[in-house]
Amino acid sequence: MTDSTLAFDPSAIAVRPLSPWTRLWNITAFRRGTILVLLALVWEGYGRLANNPLMFPTFTDTAVAFYDALVHGTLLKKSQTSLEVLLMGYGIGSAIALVLAGLAASTRIGEDVLATLTAMFNPLPAIALLPLALLWFGLGTPSLLFVLVHAVLWPLALNASAGFSSVPETLRMAGRNYGLTGWRYIALILIPAAFPAILTGLKVGWAFAWRTLIAAELVFGVASGSGGLGWFIFENKNRLETASVFAGLGTVIIIGLLVESLVFRVIERHTIRKWGMQR
Numbered sequence: 001m002t003d004s005t006l007a008f009d010p011s012a013i014a015v016r017p018l019s020p021w022t023r024l025w026n027i028t029a030f031r032r033g034t035i036l037v038l039l040a041l042v043w044e045g046y047g048r049l050a051n052n053p054l055m056f057p058t059f060t061d062t063a064v065a066f067y068d069a070l071v072h073g074t075l076l077k078k079s080q081t082s083l084e085v086l087l088m089g090y091g092i093g094s095a096i097a098l099v100l101a102g103l104a105a106s107t108r109i110g111e112d113v114l115a116t117l118t119a120m121f122n123p124l125p126a127i128a129l130l131p132l133a134l135l136w137f138g139l140g141t142p143s144l145l146f147v148l149v150h151a152v153l154w155p156l157a158l159n160a161s162a163g164f165s166s167v168p169e170t171l172r173m174a175g176r177n178y179g180l181t182g183w184r185y186i187a188l189i190l191i192p193a194a195f196p197a198i199l200t201g202l203k204v205g206w207a208f209a210w211r212t213l214i215a216a217e218l219v220f221g222v223a224s225g226s227g228g229l230g231w232f233i234f235e236n237k238n239r240l241e242t243a244s245v246f247a248g249l250g251t252v253i254i255i256g257l258l259v260e261s262l263v264f265r266v267i268e269r270h271t272i273r274k275w276g277m278q279r
Helices: 020-025 028-050 059-071 075-106 108-121 126-137 141-165 169-177 182-193 195-219 229-238 242-270
Strands: none
Touching (some): 020 028, 028 059, 059 075, 075 108, 075 141, 075 182, 126 141, 126 195, 141 182, 182 195, 195 229, 195 242, 229 242
């Protein structure tokens, strides 16, 4: 038997093409869209079976209420109001969290300060601070910003600090050998290496802030001269417009899905996945 007979020829393997359904099912957006469609069908079926629009409207009734509130009502304006306040609080809380985590990574006293503050305030629900916020800042945006900063600050600071602590010593030594110190060392060495943990903290902080904002608006609701999404839900609950209440809740979910898909997944794809830090 000759060597040519024993040689392996990769071209001899027949590659079976994937079926159209398999190619379609491999698309993440299609799979998740299928899940949403199935949930909508279950919702519609249960709503028709219950036959009680006041307690549980159907998906169709909710979709009609959503369209009416979006096109002819105030849903778009109230969503914009909530998002503006949310972004301000989220930005302030994220900046403070990264400063605290950077100080904790640089100095021993900074580490003690962060550990003490997180042990004190992280278990404290942000919404529990709302009465104090109302006393200190009155009814309006400053009170909402206060509770939002609290909601974002501690989970992000903890995740960032844990990420900084897990940076390999070889990277730390490389940074010192290049003469990096202080904030340049944190920005060029620690943050890129710890970015998976920081991104996780940003996601958790966003979720906490979004929930806190809606809960706070359900209590008093006024921000920047008008109510937000939480106030929209509260008003429709008082008017017994249950389909509109579901439409408001659906808007909260839709915005959360859009932020996850269009913001965090894009950042993840262009950073930690591109760098080979995550599958």
